[in-house]
Amino acid sequence: MNTVVLPVLVPLLAGLVCAIVPTRTPKRALAVIACVLQMVIAAGLLAATADGTRLGLLLGGWKAPLGIVLVVDLLAAIMLGLSALMLFVATLYGFGEKGNHSEHPLRLALLQFLCVGVNLSFLTGDLFNLFVAFEVMLLSSYALLTLEAKGTDARFGFDYFIMNVVGSTLFLCLAGLAYGLWGTLNFADLSVKMAAETVRSRVVVFSVLSVLVFGMKAGVFPLYYWLPRSYPTLPPPVAAFFAGMLTKVGIYVLLRLFCTVFPPGLQEATSLVGWLSVGTMIFGVLGALSRNTIRGVLSYHVISQVGYMTLCVGILSPAAVTACIVYIAHHIIVKASLFLIGGVAARIQGTDELTLMGGVARSHPLLAGLFLLQAFSLAGLPPLSGFWGKYLILVEALQQERPWFVAAALVAGILTLMSMLKIWLATFWGAPRTPSTSHLSTPSKARAVFVGTLSAAVLTAVSLFVGFGFPVVYAFAETASQVALDASGYASFVAGLQSK
């Protein structure tokens, strides 16, 4: 069997089996086995594409452009590896809990289905197949949002639901436009036909509509309000996966479209993306400063960091795409680990509200140390991973002579540090603010805290590697950006795929 389809097939089967198995322990064991298997497959795909080769599969044997094609190049392989790692950590986090606090029986299965949609979005080479992948991912996310919502929190999921259904409707119109204008939905064929298009306004309108659709999915200003309303209601591991992967799917599609599909020189679309990113960075971090729960602050941070990544798409030079890939890798790991650390701290103190917490550093110094490392990485302290991402973006923006972008990025960076300090001072530093019995540790709570800290430590270790072992990461990112920008190579690869 071709390995290209495995990142979609394994989580699909694992999700089905996890949904059917009734008791908790075999469910958890199966989920962990599936996650480890996915990490192995992703590592294999990374190794196979590391030198710039592409792997492909014609689904059903039908030749492109009418048939659906799955293509793995280094950019897709990097994203697949990150999603496998996120799935493993998100599954592992809840294992310390039992009884009342344990995860909903369907959560593990739904996480696997979510991964099916996410992986298929990374693999596909067809616009309508991308729509199907988005819908699989979105429907699993709707279910996960409302499944474990406490009390009346389901109303926040409603905003997320409406916004994404409207976005899917627009996506459908986008696919219809592509077919009506150019007669094809295949990425490779679209890139050839768009480059040959004489009426430039058609390409511009199509690209701006795609910025609207996928920017809304990524959380770009001004259509980001659904994210900080809905993410704080999620349980910490699910919030970590959402914040890590779901917005990155939107950014990945933007990267893929702008690098491989659209013809170069689309100034209207790229400058639009650039200025929207400035708004995203500033408003995201201002929102983060205004929140009073850990998850609220971190959700707004997701938006502001998405602004950095779409800024790279707005600049769209080879070095900017490299910076974007580095930043995606850094941000997925750091943001997910921050959500997990916040979740453990909330479990220790019994509450998420910053005004009620305090003094976690005294009782759990390791957790506080992890938080400090990741907070500094997010703010951009060398030699942690965030510094490299921000440095590459700023250098490239200066080289392309965009001083306002640089100014906005620096202001957002300082305000990010301030908001991280807000969480640190309120949660970890000082004395406990409300002496309550929830500070006492019971064996079950201690085990939950241990497993949670372990999963956060795994992610922190990976992010330390990204920071200290940066030359390795940079080499991968540079090759990935070269391969992604090579539109003609992509088109000829897909045209030459033979059905087996």
Next chain:
Amino acid sequence: MQVDLAFLIGFLFTVGVFLVLEKHLLSVFFGLALLSNAANVFLLVMSGPPNGLRSPIVSKLLEDAAPEGALRSVDPLPQALILTAIVIGSGILMYAVFLVYRLAMESGTTDLDAIHDNTAQSSALGSALRSGSEKSHPP
């Protein structure tokens, strides 16, 4: 150029967007249904004007009835896309039904403003649901 279908799509989008912005929960639900149907009709337009072409069904009976030149049919690919979109849309609407039901039951009202501000006068069923779910998920 299919002007009549263009007007229909515009009308469906208009009414759909208007309903999605309404205060009543069920209006939003119907607005979503109309929006997805508007996108489906948009896809239908992409298969080109019919102009006397046959529907994309291949059968021996039809071939025997009109042997030469009549095998030309409209472009079938957008219709396949519409079928997929209808199925996906129906799954989404099924989820929407349950979400709308849960929201209405929990807050005891269908006014979205009251639901978002959490200020609804709760029905007995709503408050029972709320206190029951709080008991099983301690903070």
